[in-house]
Amino acid sequence: MDLSLSPADLAFRDEVRAFLAGNLPPDISATFFACRRHSFDEMMRWHHILHAKGWVAPHWPVAHGGAGWSVLQQHIFDTEAMAAGAPRLRPFALRMIGPILIHFGSDAQRARFLPPMLSGEEYWCQGFSEPGAGSDLASLRCKAVRDGDDYIVTGQKTWTTTGQHAQWMFALVRTDPDAERPQKGISMVLIDMRSPGVRVQPIITIDGDHHVNDVFLDAVRVPAGNLVGQENKGWDYAKFLLAHERVTVANVGQAKAEITLLKGLARARGRLDDPVFATRLVDLETDMAALEITNLRMLSQLGPGRDAGALSSFLKLRGTEIQQRITELAMEVAGPEAAPWREDGAGNARRGPEGYGTHGWLFSRAFTVFGGSSEIQKNIVSKQILGL
Ligand SMILES: Cc1cc2nc3c(=O)[nH]c(=O)nc-3n(C[C@H](O)[C@H](O)[C@H](O)COP(=O)(O)OP(=O)(O)OC[C@H]3O[C@@H](n4cnc5c(N)ncnc54)[C@H](O)[C@@H]3O)c2cc1C
Numbered sequence: 482m483d484l485s486l487s488p489a490d491l492a493f494r495d496e497v498r499a500f501l502a503g504n505l506p507p508d509i510s511a512t513f514f515a516c517r518r519h520s521f522d523e524m525m526r527w528h529h530i531l532h533a534k535g536w537v538a539p540h541w542p543v544a545h546g547g548a549g550w551s552v553l554q555q556h557i558f559d560t561e562a563m564a565a566g567a568p569r570l571r572p573f574a575l576r577m578i579g580p581i582l583i584h585f586g587s588d589a590q591r592a593r594f595l596p597p598m599l600s601g602e603e604y605w606c607q608g609f610s611e612p613g614a615g616s617d618l619a620s621l622r623c624k625a626v627r628d629g630d631d632y633i634v635t636g637q638k639t640w641t642t643t644g645q646h647a648q649w650m651f652a653l654v655r656t657d658p659d660a661e662r663p664q665k666g667i668s669m670v671l672i673d674m675r676s677p678g679v680r681v682q683p684i685i686t687i688d689g690d691h692h693v694n695d696v697f698l699d700a701v702r703v704p705a706g707n708l709v710g711q712e713n714k715g716w717d718y719a720k721f722l723l724a725h726e727r728v729t730v731a732n733v734g735q736a737k738a739e740i741t742l743l744k745g746l747a748r749a750r751g752r753l754d755d756p757v758f759a760t761r762l763v764d765l766e767t768d769m770a771a772l773e774i775t776n777l778r779m780l781s782q783l784g785p786g787r788d789a790g791a792l793s794s795f796l797k798l799r800g801t802e803i804q805q806r807i808t809e810l811a812m813e814v815a816g817p818e819a820a821p822w823r824e825d826g827a828g829n830a831r832r833g834p835e836g837y838g839t840h841g842w843l844f845s846r847a848f849t850v851f852g853g854s855s856e857i858q859k860n861i862v863s864k865q866i867l868g869l
Pocket residue numbers: 606607608609610613614615616617639640641642643692693847850851852853854855856857860
């Protein structure tokens with residue numbers, strides 16, 4: 482595989498750099514370089530800027546409002562945008578349900594839902610996991626019962642990331658409790674979060690933040706027109722979606738940008754003079770380079786209608802381990818500043834730095850859980866790649 486960029490790719494990279502220099506608001510990039518997480522509002526501001534340029538959905542076909550970029554162009558954009566300190570857009574609409582509707586949805590659904598996903602007018606969340614149905618997702622119990630032109634949905638979803646901001650949720654529900662296999666009785670439906678009977682309750686994670694929620698669905702009416710594809714085929718669409726989710730959680734562009742930032746901080750604090758620390762950093766960079774090449778090799782093999790399959794599990798596993806190692810080294814660089822709370826001199830507890838402090842490290846524990854835990858990815862790799 483030739484990894485050098487062609488003249489056309491170099492021209493594209495220059496175009497991306499020029500766009501970032503002229504359009505990424507300095508206060509938003511400053512958040513990244515101050516080692517803080519981008520807020521939801523900063524992320525959405527960037528979404529609107531990308532939408533105005535026509536770059537918000539690089540991987541969607543042009544016919545549906547995407548940029549139609551090649552995988553290499555997407556990689557170049559991602560790497561450049563993250564290095565410049567841009568927020569990473571949330572995947573739920575653009576990477577998950579959008580592509581599902583493009584592939585499996587009806588014309589009416591595409592016309593209704595794709596434009597506000599692109600414009601950012603409607604924000605989406607993912608309603609798959611339930612208490613007792615995470616790794617064993619097929620055991621989900623949230624049920625949808627047909628009633629005239631509607632389904633009546635009753636149950637609970639959990640760990641729903643940014644559900645507090647969402648107008649819509651794509652959810653897996655049980656439509657046939659008597660199916661011969663649990664996977665065959667599941668459908669995918671689109672639920673308006675403003676419907677009567679929807680209640681969103683925050684879950685505060687170990688880093689003290691509100692990323693995720695419980696969502697309670699109490700006899701929520703969902704029009705039958707919001708069924709995606711065919712009834713009881715939801716498992717097939719979910720598998721398609723999860724393979725795509727795992728590719729994106731490898732998060733190569735962001736991890737590379739974070740390593741560069743970490744290296745700068747380590748140099749400024751004299752940590753690179755410590756041979757043990759320096760060796761660990763070099764190991765991390767080497768593994769990162771190997772992941773990037775593997776990611777590119779894999780993405781270049783994907784074409785229309787071909788998903789990443791079990792290889793996406795490998796990327797998810799490796800990518801999230803690397804992200805956790807970044808936060809571990811960042812804590813070491815921060816030293817005492819990594820403490821989650823500090824006294825502000827007036828007797829008040831003040832929050833410590835997020836990106837390179839305990840907050841980032843604590844939240845990174847979730848990386849090897851969401852999108853399917855590492856143990857589950859290893860099971861998939863051992864069965865489908867190693868044939869064990
Ligand atoms: C921060 C965060 C955000 C999330 N966001 C979303 C979201 O937006 N939407 C959504 O639907 N879900 C979301 N999830 C849920 C996520 O997908 C699940 O947490 C994940 O699939 C694991 O399921 P579980 O939590 O029920 O753990 P369990 O399935 O109960 O697993 C517990 C432990 O047992 C291990 N284990 C389970 N089965 C096996 C097995 N067969 N072999 C070996 N080990 C096994 C697991 O690896 C894990 O260590 C999120 C989770 C987190 C933490």
